[in-house]
Amino acid sequence: MLKKGLSVLKYLFVLLIVLLSLGPFLWVLMASFKTNAEILNNSLGWPHSFRFSNYVMAFKIAPISRFYINSVIVGIFGTVLNLFLLGMAAYVLARFQFRFKKLLVGAFSLSLLIPGAAMLQPLYLTVNALGLYDKLIGLIIVYAGFGLPVSLYILSSYFLTIPKEMEESAYLDGASFIKTFFKIILPISKPGFGTAGVMQFLLCWNEFQFAIILTTGNQSRTLPLALYYFKSQFASDYGVMFAATMVVIIPSIVVYILLQKQVVSGLAAGAVKG
């Protein structure tokens, strides 16, 4: 009896979780094909027909394509810069002993404990002073830095799993430090970089709080901000608002489904234990 009750509870719980996760998403998808009148009068039903005009309008009313391009640029370069700089640093930290190493590791780990919100005004000041306010390059540098603790952790854990003999034999063959790193270490570390890269890309793609204080106007804003600023523009045209929301969400879902394995292992690896 108890066993049966527990298993009913279990299925109810799973059903609830699935409904909560999928429900809002499916409802907005359905509504994105409706007219205003349909949305107001038939909020829960199917649309009369699957019209794509709301999507066309979303791109017309709002410069969504501009935001898209910005998000792609910031996502790609923010990830490449982060992986390149932290890949080098993580390699040295994982492999060599040197003076100030403890101090450096301590400082880097401290960055994990600083909530981004606390740095809003100081970062605004720094980026302004560097002449990077409202420029994509400003966002790229800030995101590369903001992803420092997680990338450093994932990459150095990965480097630690590579046997030292790999490099020793490279040195014996006369390869230089630089050549060993780029020709031997980087190629075998692809999975580590894949994991860190996906985490970093999602960070760049979804980031909101720095984007909102480091940009102004439409020139260098990214997709998450698009929704925030268009909220009022769409106030009277619900169908278009739903379409715009879907346009922002769909790429994240597609990327996630394609890279599911990397994302899941990345999250598991990104848990900073202790």
Added chain:
Amino acid sequence: MVRKNRGYITLFLLPAVVLFIIVYAVSLVILFGTSFTEWSAGRKPVFIGLANYIQLFTDDSDFRQSAINTFVWVLLQSTIHVAIGTLFAIILSMKEFYWKFARTVYMFPNIISGAAVGMLFLVMLNPDFGAVNSIVRLLGNADYAQNWFMDYATAFFSVTMTWLPYAAVVTILILAEIAAIPESLYESARIDGASNLKINLYIVIPMLRNIIGTCVILSGTSMLQKMDIILMTTGGGPGNETMNLPIYIYKTALMDNNFGYSNSVGVFLIGFGLIFVLLCRNLFRIGSSQN
């Protein structure tokens, strides 16, 4: 080898150190330094000692409400949120027919941006056409239909519900840890006659102490950043009902241009986070060996 490589070591570390200095070190110095000043946009900071902090704690009801809300949300997130994620991980680990589908779908709200989640809930809870009110009316209880985000009675609860159930990160971390428990442990427990429930209660959960502690820290500290969903749905209102410390920092710094004061809130936020992390590490004895 070390001597020969010293130049390379510096060369490889330098860019990351520069990045760290630009993003973190300079910010921290500015944050602490100016939190003791009266400073607004276009003016020079003037040293005023502890005045900002004194005002925060004695004469600022918006700050008090933001701090209380942040505290409550950290508490909810590190208990209920983690519990939901852990329970779901244990259910998924039984690998019944739906487990891969359920795990994938559960990730959706966690993988899309907070602004998009905020938008989803904003329209779901819209008083005119939102699905929630439509369902409420369909069930015949029109009295319960309301403006969820703008009503004092429901705003805090509604905002909380936009993140409390979505603990997929916790679920993934705990699933990974459960997968690492050796099969032989389950087998010997079964031979001794333990039921599934007992195995989970007495074997699996105690072995997860470390990772649950990590999840409590990750989930709790994520609440010290939360800004996008709140700006998207309520903007901190009605009144200051759903204000938290990040929104308060944003408002004092960029809308009131009150930099010094805003940075003293930032210092408070960091201190709050540090205390929380230290408490959790002691509570879950993270880092100490498992037995």
